[in-house]
Amino acid sequence: MNKKAVIAMSGGVDSSVAAYLISNQGYECIGATMKLYSNEDIGVSKKHTCCSAEDVEDARSVAYSLDIPYYVFNFSDNFKENVIEKFISAYENGITPNPCIDCNRYLKFEKLFLRAKEINFDYVVTGHYAQIEYDTEKNRYILKKAVDKTKDQSYVLYCMTQEQLKHTIFPLGGMNKSEVRKIAEEKGFVNADKHDSQDICFVQDKKYYDFIEQYTGKSYPKGNFVDLNGNILGIHKGIIRYTIGQRRGLGVSISNNPTFVISVNPEQNTVTLGSEQDLYTKTLTAKNINLISLEKIKGPMRVKAKVRYRQPEQWATVIQTDDDTLKIEFDEPQRAITKGQAVVLYDNDIVVGGGIIQ
Numbered sequence: 001m002n003k004k005a006v007i008a009m010s011g012g013v014d015s016s017v018a019a020y021l022i023s024n025q026g027y028e029c030i031g032a033t034m035k036l037y038s039n040e041d042i043g044v045s046k047k048h049t050c051c052s053a054e055d056v057e058d059a060r061s062v063a064y065s066l067d068i069p070y071y072v073f074n075f076s077d078n079f080k081e082n083v084i085e086k087f088i089s090a091y092e093n094g095i096t097p098n099p100c101i102d103c104n105r106y107l108k109f110e111k112l113f114l115r116a117k118e119i120n121f122d123y124v125v126t127g128h129y130a131q132i133e134y135d136t137e138k139n140r141y142i143l144k145k146a147v148d149k150t151k152d153q154s155y156v157l158y159c160m161t162q163e164q165l166k167h168t169i170f171p172l173g174g175m176n177k178s179e180v181r182k183i184a185e186e187k188g189f190v191n192a193d194k195h196d197s198q199d200i201c202f203v204q205d206k207k208y209y210d211f212i213e214q215y216t217g218k219s220y221p222k223g224n225f226v227d228l229n230g231n232i233l234g235i236h237k238g239i240i241r242y243t244i245g246q247r248r249g250l251g252v253s254i255s256n257n258p259t260f261v262i263s264v265n266p267e268q269n270t271v272t273l274g275s276e277q278d279l280y281t282k283t284l285t286a287k288n289i290n291l292i293s294l295e296k297i298k299g300p301m302r303v304k305a306k307v308r309y310r311q312p313e314q315w316a317t318v319i320q321t322d323d324d325t326l327k328i329e330f331d332e333p334q335r336a337i338t339k340g341q342a343v344v345l346y347d348n349d350i351v352v353g354g355g356i357i358q
Contacts, residue, residue, distance in 0.1 A: 004121040008108055009063065013191050014127030014172060016062040017180045019170040019188060022125050023066050031063035031070040034107060036079040037202055058191045067178050075111050081108035084202060088212050091240040094264035095340035099200055105159045108221045113164055131173035132165050141165035142293050143351040148176045155309050158344045158354035159290045209241045217357030223269035225252050228278065236271045239264050245279055245336030251357050280333035286326040286355030293352050296320060303345040303352055307337050313346050326355050343348040
């Protein structure tokens with residue numbers, strides 16, 4: 001009896017080629033697009049976005065060409081609660097969120113995963129660039145970086161559980177993007193030349209703070225820019241407009257030197273400014289942790305860690321202080337470690353785990 005797979009199809013080239021590869025391996029497949037929001041709901045035009053009608057038609061076209069059934073699953077309520085509203089709340093509280101990680105955690109590998117189980121399918125398949133292997137010595141599934149390091153998405157997948165890894169397939173993990181494009185072109189997929197999605201899918205044609213104001217109908221009060229000693233430097237335009245390390249759009253400087261956002265204090269409605277050197281620190285605490293390659297970190301462990309998606313990993317020592325807390329000390333000070341972002345730990349190409357920076 002053939003194994004059965006639900007293929008998450010966004011309408012992009014990666015998920016389309018993933019669908020082709022899995023259907024060619026003899027799996028009984030269905031294609032599924034997750035409807036996460038309506039464009040009108042988030043105040044944008046019907047222009048191309050990851051949840052547009054055009055994307056649905058692209059996914060449907062590919063599924064039809066592969067002769068696999070195709071469905072649209074409406075997860076918009078869950079997306080609103082676990083991604084959009086969490087995103088807004090974070091900025092309102094001086095935190096910089098990562099909505100792509102939340103989407104993977106709560107939608108692709110929770111809601112879609114559960115839907116696959118409900119209809120008695122064995123696997124969820126996505127177009128992510130990462131690799132899953134089973135370590136017989138550890139008796140654990142492990143997550144590894146993709147072969148194409150320029151496309152590697154392991155950082156945004158660190159929250160996957162052992163059960164999810166067991167029932168997930170990443171067909172593109174061992175491929176280069178150029179190979180994926182070539183397959184799409186050879187198969188005549190309508191999206192073979194489609195650009196990769198960028199940035200935050202639900203924030204279209206505007207800055208994130210414009211989206212927040214439009215979505216909530218709120219205007220956020222002005223407050224004081226202050227220096228590290230609490231001296232008032234000027235007036236900011238609302239704390240949702242500022243993130244750690246930001247330099248542009250401040251409209252104020254310290255002694256004519258390059259000036260950066262050092263911290264955001266929602267209780268006092270202040271934004272602290274300082275110099276480049278004030279952004280650097282060697283330590284962080286992470287909570288809401290998930291470990292993959294091992295069940296628990298026993299004693300100090302040498303790892304490489306990254307505190308944002310595009311950052312190269314940096315050498316560090318990690319200690320697990322309780323069931324849900326990691327303390328990490330970098331060998332060298334790191335720039336703009338930001339509350340709300342993920343820190344992900346690596347042992348060579350293997351994802352050890354990660355958590356949310358506190």
